[in-house]
Amino acid sequence: MKNRQYSILNYGCQMNESDAEHFAGQLAELGYSYSEDYHNADIVVVNTCCVRESAEKKILGKIGEFKGIKIENTKQILCLAGCMAQKGGEALLKKYPQIDLLIGTAQVNNFKPIILNYLAEHGQRVHADMKINEQEFEGQAVRESTYAAWIPIMYGCNNFCTYCIVPHVRGRERSRSKENIIAEIEKAVAAGYLEFTLLGQNVNSYGKDLGNSNAFAELLKACSEIKGVKRLRYMTSHPRDMNEEVIKIAAQQKSICKHFHVPVQAGSNKILKAMNRGYTKEKFLSLIAMIRKYAPDAAITTDIIVGFPGESDADFNETLELVKNIEFDAAYTFIYSKRSGTPAANFEEQIPLAVKKARLNQLMEIQNINSLKKNKELEGTVQEVIVEGPSKNNSSIWSGRTGSNKLVLWPMEDKEYKIGDLVKIKITAAQTWLLKGIAENE
Ligand code: 5AD
Ligand code: SF4
DSSP states (O other), X not given: OOOOEEEEEEOSSHHHHHHHHHHHHHHHHTTOEEOSOTTTOSEEEEEEOOSSHHHHHHHHHHHHHHHHHHHHSTTOEEEEEEHHHHHHTHHHHHHOTTOOEEEOGGGGGGHHHHHHHHHHHOOOOEEOOOSOOOSOOOSOOXXXXXXXXXXXXXXXXXXXXXXXXXXXXXXXXXXXXXXXXXXHHHHHHHTTOOEEEEEOTTGGGTTGGGTOTTHHHHHHHHHHTSTTOOEEEEEOXXXXXXXXXXXXXXXXXXXXXXEEEOOOBOSOHHHHHHTTOXXXXXXXXXXXXXXXXXXXXXXXEEEEEEOOTTOOHHHHHHHHHHHHHHOOSEEEXXXXXXXXXXXXXXXXXXXXHHHHHHHHHHHHHHHHHHHHHHHHTTTTOEEEEEEEEEOSSOTTEEEEEETTOOEEEEEXXXXXXXXXXXXXXXXXXXXXXXXXXXXXXX
């Protein structure tokens, strides 16, 4: 019998990348092998995102493509998973009959029995129950990277920022047990992994549902002390919940990367309130001051949304001022995207697209100056870099990342590395998006 094959098309955030690795793990257990060729695969999982309209549009285009693919490959099973699947439900199946199975965000670890059931009797097609399957996936995720592992520590979100679809499609916060998390990291260490990212929509809330308000600090410390954990990252932090204890641990523990990602979203108190963020600009500034006090050399990055409903020129100028003052190492900047089902979608005073685009450009211009300035500060320093492989654009150049998550490029010359090697690189030239360097002779 022909070897059965699966393909996964993944969209969205790191949590989706992690979920995709769990789908892959379960498909491998069922005897399927990976193929990039999604036209001819027996099972395809399209793992979706709906955080912004642009993501949804792209994915709907891809789903459309499968109409044709399934005329050629009639036996192919098309699974739609992730946030859009959860949001769209039954209606998506009606509109796109090429989809065979709908896998909700809470059903990732149920994937294997869902597939088995479907193969046996072509049974239930929609599996979008938000009631979480508490049991964890017992098998092994098939990880994309050979040295860096995603470690989900909690699922869902309780915050209900007024722009955000995530709490609506990923449900309430549920934390994994500390024991399971540590066991997963230890297993990955034994398999050769050295970099770990603890994942959750709001990692600072970890363990609150288990009745422990200090649980994230404890977990972070415990994970950082696991032998073999060379680099520990965590995302995403919420500025409202990030506390001194966590900052201290992140600053002190050698294995924890000196990188703080704290999404500010906006610089005006009026907009922060309308977003339901739960902090003021002043509170955010004092958080940054605290990070700089304990970890003066750490990189600080953020997320910002421009054009939230009601954002005036004066409000936007406050965002620009904040960005100028803080000098983030990098900022992920987004145009506000109206998500139906969220409160902000019904707010009056939606901002015209042309204004949003102009604000985005203005913001990026200022942030680019910051990024270059921050990167220039590293010229002449020696950075510890994990080798990611040959550069995408030039195979005679190595690429890797610093603990602060900056991209570093250096000439291969006669240096032989393996992906995942830790090497020392002297930074010789900084650009806005990357650092160039040369390998230090050990
Ligand atoms: N429109 C634009 N950006 C959004 N984000 C979340 N929801 C929206 C939306 N409706 C951004 C936030 C978040 C990041 C992951 O995506 O900045 O931090
Ligand atoms: Fe991730 Fe949010 Fe997109 Fe879902 S909607 S995949 S949680 S970014």
